[in-house]
Amino acid sequence: MTIRRTIGSMHGQMFFEPGFPLYVNRASESFELLEHSHDFVEITYVSEGKGFHYIRDEIIAVQKGDLFFIPVGTSHVFRPAHAAAKDKLIVYNCLFHEQLFEQMAGNYSELLTSADRDVLLTLQKETTWFQQKEQFGEIGVLMSRLHIEFSQAKAARRFMLLSYVIQLLVLLYRSRQPVGQGAELLLENNRMDEVLGFIQQQLQNPPSLPEIAAKINVGPRQFHRLIKQATGQTYTEYLHNVRIQKCCELLNRTNSKISEIAELAGYQDMKYFHSLFKRITGMSPQQFRKQSVKQ
Incomplete structure (x- = not known):
């Protein structure tokens, strides 16, 4: 049938x-x-x-x-x-x-x-x-x-x-293009997956670039080159984007205070957090939450 x-x-x-x-x-x-x-x-x-x-x-x-x-x-x-x-x-x-x-x-x-x-x-x-x-x-x-x-x-x-x-x-x-030799080696050994998982678990107290490079047994300069090549961002830029993305998710699905959400992402300085959030998303945390409620 x-x-x-x-x-x-x-x-x-x-x-x-x-x-x-x-x-x-x-x-x-x-x-x-x-x-x-x-x-x-x-x-x-x-x-x-x-x-x-x-x-x-x-x-x-x-x-x-x-x-x-x-x-x-x-x-x-x-x-x-x-x-x-x-x-x-x-x-x-x-x-x-x-x-x-x-x-x-x-x-x-x-x-x-x-x-x-x-x-x-x-x-x-x-x-x-x-x-x-x-x-x-x-x-x-x-x-x-x-x-x-x-x-x-x-x-x-x-x-x-x-x-x-x-x-x-x-x-x-x-x-969809062939990756470079250095990035290919990382993918073959699944070490970058380990790095990303480790970063996600450490948002409140993220590792430094030398610490994260050591995690996959490469030098800081090599790791900087690889993550820049793969993402178009420095490690610091990438880390901020991941942390702010986490804040956006929490603003969308929780009623937690903005200060609590910032702290969960590792930001203690609220003035700096508000400035960074607006630079990355184009709006303040309050505006982002209000927009999410309307949708």
Whole structure:
């Protein structure tokens, strides 16, 4: 007996602003949305929780840090692992028409090399969905910034959004290229996974760069080069982004005082924390929490 699936269809005009084929949201997945295909490209990042991604004829277990590139016409839907309200599956979605690849390559044509344009055009030609696993926390931070910028009406908003989307596409492209010898060695030995897990456990009292380099038996200079090459950030920049991302999650899902949340992330100086939070997210912790409540 053949089981028929009910597959819906979504169109960009349901989401896009006039003249701007880009949409970003942060959603709590449920069992209500039908499996669907769409006439736009979708990049989805799992921000919180665990669940399953039904895509084409596959069922994939997902958790925080999973990233999917979903081309036009690919049927899929996310489901949380459990129906209980406390077991939420939170994802960021970035939707855009595939013509945006050509538009971005064309608008910056005089500034880009042919290799730069190939990044955009290669992804435009991609017809098969693929999955990446975040390694350094850079995707979560970028998706959060993209969502925050989309939700606000600041000056040069569209220009900033396009800059974030370009960063996202470049990270996707690079993740599918052969890695350098030093980074490859780290991945083969699973030592970077150990580093990231260790950092997550030590946010209140994070290790210094020499300490974290020693954790995987490399020198501080080599570790600095590797993390810069992989994330585009110094170790200090990466650490601040991970800690502020943790604060954003706590602001979203708890009623804890802001001072308590800052302390959980290792920040004792509240003046410095507020300044850093606003520099990274574009708003104060209070504004971030109020925006999250409205959504």
